[in-house]
Structures are given as structure tokens and as C-alpha cells.
Amino acid sequence: MCSRVRGNRLGGDFERLLAASAISAAGTAVTTVALPIVALVTLRANTFEVGVISAAGLGAWLLFGLSAGVWVERMRRRPLMIICDLARAVALASIPLASVLHLLTVAQVVIAALVVGICSVFFDIAGQSYVPSIVAPSQLLAGNGRMQVSHAAAGTAGPALGGALVQSLGASLSLLADVLSYVVSAVLLARVGKREAPAVRSGPRRMLPQVKEGLGYVWRDPVFRPLMVVAAISNLFGAAFDTLVVPFLLRDVGVSAVAIGVLLAIGGVGGLLGAAVGPSLADKVGGARVLVVAAIAGPLLGLLVPTSRAGVGLVAFVVGLLGREVGIAIVSLLARTIRQLTAPPELLARITATVRFVSWGVLPIGALIGGSLGQLMGPRVALSVVSGLMLLSALPIAFMSPRALQALMDDATAALPRPVGSG
Structure with a gap:
């Protein structure tokens, strides 16, 4: 896909x-375990209500996904x-506070999830647009690989930690781990030395x-x-999958909160493996072949998950979730790097926002589909x-010739673009 990156500084x-x-x-991964259990156990919510909570957190991409790209560019x-981190911390902290005061309701959880989701939209677009301003173009694949490895490692440890915290502190209080993570993240971002130049505004200023x-x-x-389109379809049914997996493990398989955290951590292992091997595979085999194989093999292995049973039957869950997450991680890593390398710098935030609006905007729909199907x-x-x-x-992409797809990718990355400015 692109030349091998030498050096890792x-x-x-x-x-x-x-x-x-x-x-x-890592804090967010704790919440992925704790928040559904808050709804299911503390508030005795049904599967559909869990879907509504998931949809509220993800619906921000539909509401603000496109316009956020324009605002980030400005x-x-x-x-x-930093502002997004602190706002997420405040919103999420309201849940354990209300729980201690015996005032917590499903409606409050939905509102808090929506606020966190809106802040996450702006944080994600800003973060992806910020990386090229502090990393040289020739090191973007390496940088993105490290970012994805770190996220996958957090996704591995986070659910297991979440399950343990839920078991020891209760679901609501365990959310304080995510609150703390947002505060620490804000402090670290405040210590980034490079200061950005004012955004360059050219062309029409109107939003549309x-x-x-x-x-x-x-x-x-x-x-x-x-x-x-691959990401959109994957995320649509992936959100339904994620909405159903905790109720499935808790009610159908009958495992404990600690076990749920450990099992969901397998997904983080898959993401870690995918992020670790993705760059080298693309370098040796070709990005197109890796993309096609990962896009097909991941969903195929995911079919094993719903066959899981208690005891040794959980091997199917482990293998299925592991394979699914490896595929998702590889496709995501390659797609993001191509976008950062080839998009015009002045359009990168809007292009990122467009891709996320379409591919992540379907997440609340998928969550509602999962909750509705689970209830029925x-x-x-x-x-x-x-x-x-x-x-x-x-x-x-499954029916495209890998050679033709590779040619398209090679044309797009034949010459590395100039370094992206910090505006």
C-alpha cells in the first residue's frame, strides 16, 4: 500500500x-460493560431500553456528524x-451521583449517553484531523498503527476491569473510572507542546x-x-451485535459480570492483533488483498458467537469475537491511513466527518434494531x-479484483503528499 516506514520516533x-x-x-471500555448492567440490573430495563440507551450515545453522529467537520475546521x-473530555466527564459523573441519591432513571442515562456521544463526535473528528499535524506523512501508517494498538490494548483491559469494578463497586460507581480517564486525558492533551496556527478559512463560509x-x-x-460503504454496513449490524451481546451473555449463557468483562476483553485482543499485524501484512502482501480477506473473514468467524454455551461452549464465543475484531481492526487501520495520506489537507476534517457520518450515523439505527430483535x-x-x-x-469490495483495487490504492498513494499544516 505504501512504503515501509523506517524508524519509530x-x-x-x-x-x-x-x-x-x-x-x-480504557475508561470508555469500562463503560461498555457498566452502562448496560446499570440499565439491566440497577434500573431493571428490558432489552429494548438498553437499545435506546445505546442509540442515544451513538445518535450524535446522525445529528452532528456532518456539521461537526465544518466546525472542527474552524x-x-x-x-x-480538552473541552470535550471535560464535558464527557461531567455528564458521566451524573449517573453515579444520581444513583447514590436514589434518583437515577432510564431517562437520565439516555441523556447522559447523548451528551457523551455528542462530545465524542467532535473529539473523534478533531483527533483524526490533529494527528497529521504532529506526525510526518511517511510515518502516518506507523502512527495510526500505534494509536490502534493502544486502543485495542485499552479495549482488552477495560472490559475486564469494568467487570471487576461492577462486581466490587456496583455498576453505577464503576463509571467513575471513565470519568477519571477523561480528566487524565484532558490533562495530557493540555501538555502537548505544539500550538496550532489559526485555521485557514477559504472559500464559502456557509455551512451547507x-x-x-x-x-x-x-x-x-x-x-x-x-x-x-463497507464500514457503514459493518457498523449497522455491529451496533446491533454489541447491543445484544451483554444481554446474551447475562441471560442466555448465564455468566457473571466479571466473566462478561473478561469475555468482552477478547474483542480488545482481536483489535490489538489486527492493529499489530495490519501494517506489516499490507507491506508484504498488499493492502488490497489484506482488505478483502479481512472484510470477508471477520464476519464469517463472527457467526460462531451466537452458538456459545456455558463452560467449554464459550470457546466459540472467544474464537468468533476474536476473529471478528481482527478483521474490523485491519480494515479500519488501512482505510484511515489512506484517508489521511490522500485527502486534501483543507478538506480532511470534512472528509473524516462525512465518512463518520455515514459509517457511524447508522450506529443508533443498529442499536435499535438489536434491541428490538432481542425483545421479539x-x-x-x-x-x-x-x-x-x-x-x-x-x-x-468482495467482488472487486484485488489487483484492480490495489491499482486504485497505488495510484492514490504513489506520491506522498506534502506535510499537513497545523491549521
Whole structure:
């Protein structure tokens, strides 16, 4: 896909950004275990209500996904990320406070999830747009690989820690770990030494023309468009999968909160493996072949998850979730690096926002689909259905010639672009 990166010195600012992102991701992984259990156990919510909570946290991409890209281009990234971290900490801290006062309701959890989701939209777009301003183009694949490894490591430890905290402190109080992670992330970001120049504003200032420009660029691009569709289909049914997996393990398989945390940590291991081997595989075999194989093999292995049973039957869960997450990590890593290398610098935030609006905007829909199917069919049957539908995610590239796809990618990355400015 691109030439091998030699050397791994990415600078102290990158290291601080990496640490902030990893710590925040670890706290978020705790919440992925704790928040559904707050709803299921503390509030005695049904599967559909869990889906509504998940949809609230993810629905921000539908509400703000496109416009956020324009706003991020008009602002300095680092201060915006700090504000988002602190706002997420406050919103999430309201849940254990209300629980201690015996005032917690499903409605409050939904509102807190929505606030956290909105802040995460701006944080994510700003973060992806900020990386190229502190990392040289020739080191972007290495930098993105390290970022994804750190997120995967956090995703491995976070759920296990979350399960243990839920077991010892209760679901609501365990959310304080995520609150702390956002605060630490904000402090680390404040210590990033490089100060951004004011954003360069050219062309029309109106929101709609700028949004349309980003949309049009992505839709016309022969690499961005199919990868965006792959991500959208994967995320649609992946959100349904994620909504169902905790109720499935808790009610159908009958495992404890600690065991749920450990089992979900397997997903982090898969992400860690995918992020670790993705760059070298793309270097040796070719990015197109790796993309096609990962896009197909991941959903196929995911079919094993709903066949899981207690005891040794959990091996199917481990293998299925591990394979699914390896595939997702590899596809995500390669797609993000291509986007950062080839997108015009002045459009990167909007292009990122467009891709995320489409591919992440479907997440609340998927969460509601998962919650509704789980309520109608039961978690196991519903999980089987969405795991099967996830195979559709490979269609946009599965029938393309790997050679033709590689040629498109080589054309796009034949010459590394100039370093991205900090505006």
C-alpha cells in the first residue's frame, strides 16, 4: 500500500496524544460493560431500553456528524478535544451521583449517553484531523498503527476491569473510572507542546456548501466510497451485535459480570492483533488483498458467537469475537491511513466527518434494531440474525479484483503528499 516506514520516533507530542487517547479509551471500555448492567440490573430495563440507551450515545453522529467537520475546521483541534473530555466527564459523573441519591432513571442515562456521544463526535473528528499535524506523512501508517494498538490494548483491559469494578463497586460507581480517564486525558492533551496556527478559512463560509463539498469528494473517490460503504454496513449490524451481546451473555449463557468483562476483553485482543499485524501484512502482501480477506473473514468467524454455551461452549464465543475484531481492526487501520495520506489537507476534517457520518450515523439505527430483535426473538436468536447479516459488509469490495483495487490504492498513494499544516 505504501512504503515501509523506517524508524519509530514520532515525537513527544504524539506520545502525549497517544497516552491521552489510550487512557480515555480504557475508561470508555469500562463503560461498555457498566452502562448496560446499570440499565439491566440497577434500573431493571428490558432489552429494548438498553437499545435506546445505546442509540442515544451513538445518535450524535446522525445529528452532528456532518456539521461537526465544518466546525472542527474552524477551530483549533487540541483545545476542542480538552473541552470535550471535560464535558464527557461531567455528564458521566451524573449517573453515579444520581444513583447514590436514589434518583437515577432510564431517562437520565439516555441523556447522559447523548451528551457523551455528542462530545465524542467532535473529539473523534478533531483527533483524526490533529494527528497529521504532529506526525510526518511517511510515518502516518506507523502512527495510526500505534494509536490502534493502544486502543485495542485499552479495549482488552477495560472490559475486564469494568467487570471487576461492577462486581466490587456496583455498576453505577464503576463509571467513575471513565470519568477519571477523561480528566487524565484532558490533562495530557493540555501538555502537548505544539500550538496550532489559526485555521485557514477559504472559500464559502456557509455551512451547507462546505458540507456538500466534503460529501461530494468522498462520493466521487473510487477508494473512499467503497470503504465507507463497507464500514457503514459493518457498523449497522455491529451496533446491533454489541447491543445484544451483554444481554446474551447475562441471560442466555448465564455468566457473571466479571466473566462478561473478561469475555468482552477478547474483542480488545482481536483489535490489538489486527492493529499489530495490519501494517506489516499490507507491506508484504498488499493492502488490497489484506482488505478483502479481512472484510470477508471477520464476519464469517463472527457467526460462531451466537452458538456459545456455558463452560467449554464459550470457546466459540472467544474464537468468533476474536476473529471478528481482527478483521474490523485491519480494515479500519488501512482505510484511515489512506484517508489521511490522500485527502486534501483543507478538506480532511470534512472528509473524516462525512465518512463518520455515514459509517457511524447508522450506529443508533443498529442499536435499535438489536434491541428490538432481542425483545421479539430473544438475545440468542437475534444475535444469530445480525451476525448473518454482517456478512453483507464485505460485498462492496468482495467482488472487486484485488489487483484492480490495489491499482486504485497505488495510484492514490504513489506520491506522498506534502506535510499537513497545523491549521
